[in-house]
Amino acid sequence: MEKTFTEKIQICKKNKIAGLYPTTKFQVVILFSISTIVLNSIKLTDFKLALLLIPWFLLVPFMFAITGEFKKCMKAMKAISFIAIFIMVVQTFIVSGGKTLWVWHFIAIREKGLQTGLSLCFLILNIAGIFVWLFQSTSTKEITRCLEDTKMSFKVAYIFASTLEMIKVFSSKSKIILDAQRARGVETEGNLFIRAKAFIPTLVPLILGGIIGSEERVLTLEARGFSMKGNKTHLFNLKKSGYERIILTISIIITILILAGRIYLWIMN
Amino acid sequence: MIKDENKKFSIKDDFSMLALLIIPVGVAVNFVGGQLASLLKLPMYLDTIGTIFTAMLAGPWLGAVTGLLTNIVTGIANPVNFAFIPVSVVAGLVTGAFARANFFNVWWKWVIAMVAMGVASILTAAPIVVLMFGGVTGSGASLITATVMAAGANIWTAFIGTEGLFNILDRIVSFLICMSVIKVIPARNLIKFSCGKFYIKNKKEEK
Amino acid sequence: MDYELECKDVTYTYPLAQKPAIKELNLKIEKGKLYGVIGENGSGKTTLCSILRGFAPSFYKGDLTGEILVQGKALASYKDQISRKIGYVFQNPFTQISGIKNTVFEEVAYGLENFGIDVEEIEKKVINIMQLTDIMELAEKSPFELSGGQMQRVALASVIVLEPEILIIDEPTSQLDPQSTESVFKIIKKLKEEKKTIILVEHKVDLLAEYSDEMIVLHDSKIIKQGESREVLSDLSLREYGIRLxxxxxxxxxxxxxxxxxxxxxxxxxxxxxxxxxxxxxx
Incomplete structure (x- = not known):
């Protein structure tokens, strides 16, 4: 039998981890971030480096892989890795203080620089990485629907969803306007002044159109019962994958173990 | 025929349906502004125009929400942006507070407001960049900051010194763009926003 | 007898405006009839529509005097339930979408979701309306990628699906090509057969002559003539007011x-x- 339209718009994921309920994923992200910060406070070796963050970071690509979104996630990690490595390099070679570990001509690595460099780099990689996992494995449609389900106002969910669509519309419109300007002979390359002159006629019509369009949008929404009181129904509904409880339990256990380890080390010293 | 002139502002008034619907517009303007600035290789971010715009029209709370949502949405692609949520929120709050105080009616007040907006932005950004990112974020200005740091400057002075200038310049340009847009919005559209009436008066005085 | 819609001596002024956009309006709309509204640009046609739906003054603010009754009760007393009674289709096809739905099917269903209708019921109703408005083949397309004509049919569908008793349609074809105009009027004809009360603002007076039962002629914020279509549209003196016959x-x-x-x-x-x-x- 052919699927109904309502069935067609549902999201069905084969991968049980990718199909976790968004709230569960978010809880995992929070627990992972807390663990990361706790691990960062454990300094190892004579130079007091937060070395545990490095093996801990292996969990991030592992999560990408078991979710079945490895490639997509790694692509999103590119920009983050660039920032993290840039920070590590700057810190390691520039920040002075502590013992000098290594010198070559005018470049030197000092203890303090290495400490902050390593720590900041892997804090960013870990925390940003787990957020990448959350957002690359969860569609914005799911996030919006989840916002509707939480106690927040349906207006919050609407604004979020509408923002994402508006960005798409504005981006494509700005490209059309820019192309039209080029066709009319407005230069978009050359010296700074020339390029700056192309900026305003591209952006201003978008802002004006947006303001005037939002008036009609208000009336359209009102005409469709947007602010009508009472319960709303939803054609699209979120499903649980069934693995929510076990994943959350594992996450909580790992977090507790890490916390316990941290406390044990405090008592020992 | 402007009624309720002396009415106290309340947060609920700020969040009318129309005001809510300009939040997505503001975020999209931020996004496209930043995109265009890098596409045209301009030496500025220009990614706060939408926040400033909504704050100027609809006050600090709307401005703050626009800033917040901008960083949440861009954070979906690059979570590093989550760290800068306070900077965007403060940009909206400060601009909106000036708008509410009808500060945009005389040119010398503009200057004070623009500098204050730039200073507020750098003061919120500095602790985040220095403490969470060690002074550099990988942007163009970061290279300068890093060089100044290498020359032996303190990390705080290095960051505030280089990025501060960029920030104030960015706010000035963004503000002027918003002001010029507001000047061409018809009065009947402006009147529907909580701070819109201030700009209508300006128009009358000019005539 | 209660009229579907009734205006008693209504005058309305937009905020900041020097003079009223609608003056001394008296109007009685009967059930099941199609009312054509004509007049020059700026004569108050769209304002009239906004007043009848309550958008003026609730959204546009400004000052309104006089009385507006919907089925004998004050318009204001309906509050948020008014969207069940009166459907409204706007002029610009592109701004009247919810802005959050990825398919035409979901777009048309959006109002029903807000009304709290059961999911199975929604599916049935939406399919029905999509067939009526001839947009079945668009069902899985994105509303952001439609042409003006398609968009206007989707907009009509999104409103008709809510089954309002009264429909206000403001220049639905002013931005459309002749073929799309024809398809929009086909839909309007079907609605008329279903005994809906329709108020239709339209420039294309030949089409109004064909479809309307009654005509309302506006000039300079006032109704200058109203009555049975043949009587109104055969009045040659209307040409002095810049009205095409x-x-x-x-x-x-x-x-x-x-x-x-x-x-x-x-x-x-x-x-x-x-x-x-x-x-x-x-x-």
């Missing part, structure tokens, strides 16, 4: 000038054919 009317005027004895000028093709037939038989 149907081609059939103008043609029959020429015939009358040529010496043919015509009592009341026809306004539609069928009426003129009728007339010619009668003359041939020598009545």
């Amino acid at each position: 149907p081609e059939v009317t103008l043609l029959s005027e020429k015939l009358r000038e040529a010496g043919l004895d015509i009592d009341q000028l026809p306004i539609t093709k069928n009426q003129i054919l009728d007339l010619i037939e009668k003359k041939r038989k020598g009545e």
Whole structure:
């Protein structure tokens, strides 16, 4: 039998981890971030480096892989890795203080620089990485629907969803306007002044159109019962994958173990 | 025929349906502004125009929400942006507070407001960049900051010194763009926003 | 008897405006009829629509005096339930989408979701309306990628699906090509057959002559003529107010000038054919 339209718009994921309920994923992200910060406070070796963050970071690509979104996630990690490595390099070679570990001509690595460099780099990689996992494995449609389900106002969910669509519309419109300007002979390359002159006629019509369009949008929404009181129904509904409880339990256990380890080390010293 | 002139502002008034619907517009303007600035290789971010715009029209709370949502949405692609949520929120709050105080009616007040907006932005950004990112974020200005740091400057002075200038310049340009847009919005559209009436008066005085 | 819609001495002024956009409006709308609204640009047509739906003054603010009754009760007393009674289709096809739905199917269903209708019920109703408005093949397309004509049909569908008793349609075809215009009017015709009360603002007076039961003529914020369509549209004096009359009317005027004895000028093709037939038989 052919699927109904309502069935067609549902999201069905084969991968049980990718199909976790968004709230569960978010809880995992929070627990992972807390663990990361706790691990960062454990300094190892004579130079007091937060070395545990490095093996801990292996969990991030592992999560990408078991979710079945490895490639997509790694692509999103590119920009983050660039920032993290840039920070590590700057810190390691520039920040002075502590013992000098290594010198070559005018470049030197000092203890303090290495400490902050390593720590900041892997804090960013870990925390940003787990957020990448959350957002690359969860569609914005799911996030919006989840916002509707939480106690927040349906207006919050609407604004979020509408923002994402508006960005798409504005981006494509700005490209059309820019192309039209080029066709009319407005230069978009050359010296700074020339390029700056192309900026305003591209952006201003978008802002004006947006303001005037939002008036009609208000009336359209009102005409469709947007602010009508009472319960709303939803054609699209979120499903649980069934693995929510076990994943959350594992996450909580790992977090507790890490916390316990941290406390044990405090008592020992 | 402007009624309720002396009415106290309340947060609920700020969040009318129309005001809510300009939040997505503001975020999209931020996004496209930043995109265009890098596409045209301009030496500025220009990614706060939408926040400033909504704050100027609809006050600090709307401005703050626009800033917040901008960083949440861009954070979906690059979570590093989550760290800068306070900077965007403060940009909206400060601009909106000036708008509410009808500060945009005389040119010398503009200057004070623009500098204050730039200073507020750098003061919120500095602790985040220095403490969470060690002074550099990988942007163009970061290279300068890093060089100044290498020359032996303190990390705080290095960051505030280089990025501060960029920030104030960015706010000035963004503000002027918003002001010029507001000047061409018809009065009947402006009147529907909580701070819109201030700009209508300006128009009358000019005539 | 209660009228579907009734205006008693309504005057409305937009904020910041020097003079009213609608003056001393008195109007009685009867159930099941199609009312055509014509007038020059700026004569108050869209304002009239906004007043009848309550958008003015609730959204546009400004000052309104007089009384508006919907089925005998004050418009304001309906509060948020008014969207169940009165449907509204706007002029610009592109701004009247929810802005958050990825398929036409979901777009059309959006109002029903807000009304809290059961999911199975929604599916049935939406399919029904999509067939009526001939947008079945668009069901899985994105609303952001439609042409103006398609968009306007989706907009109509999104409103009709809510089953309002009264429909206000403001220049639905002003931005559309002739083919899309025709398809929009086909839908309006079907709605008329379903005995909906329709208020239709439209520039294309030939089409109004064809479809409307009654006409309302606005000039300079006032109603200058209203009544049965044939009576209104055969009134040649309306031309002094810059109002275009149907081609059939103008043609029959020429015939009358040529010496043919015509009592009341026809306004539609069928009426003129009728007339010619009668003359041939020598009545």
